[in-house]
Amino acid sequence: VVQYQWYKIMGNNPAHFKTEVLGYNSQNNPIENISWEDVKEFIRRLNSKEKTNIYRLPTEKEWEYVARAGSQDKWHFGNNKNQLKNYAWYGENSEKSTHPVAKKQPNSWGIYDMHGNVYEWTNSCYTQKYNQGCYVDYKILRGGSWSSDTFRTRAAFRYFNRPIKRYNDVGFRLVRSLR
Secondary structure: HHHHHHHHHHHOOOOOHHHHHHHOOOOEEOOOOOOHHHHHHHHHHHHHOOOOOOOEEOOOOOOOOHHHOOOOOOOOOOHHHHHHHHHHOOOOOOOOOOOOOOOOOOOOOOOOOOOOOOOOEEEEEEEOOOOOOOOOOEEEOOOOOOOOOOOHOOOEEEEOOOOOOOOOOOOOOOOEEOO
């Protein structure tokens, strides 16, 4: 979800990396500086506006499935970290900020920015392994960000934080359930 989409639904832009900071129109940069709870409110309003209930956060498993795009490698494009610059904005090429979405190469399924730019909230709570009991009040983030090293951008890398926290390297993507 990018800044102009957030603004259209929420009527504000809490992003740190806005036009004033970046020096260019940031409307196509990912929304960031939003909490998991903020995201849930965005989804509630979007579903209400569209008179539906099909939009939601992906689960951690769904996120990884799409990020891998059928691969079992570190990244959907293979294991060569030198290729990451072609697919992601991360610590080595981001110049310490977010960038407009869909400017790097997509995965083999045509999906952009699964690695880097912003960590993405999922609807899964933190556990040591999939399907275990949840640690109290922690949600999973995936994908790495503009500030991440290559290790943190891998498809398998899991990160977690409290759902009330906001950071300038955390955003989200939506999934749409089939009717």
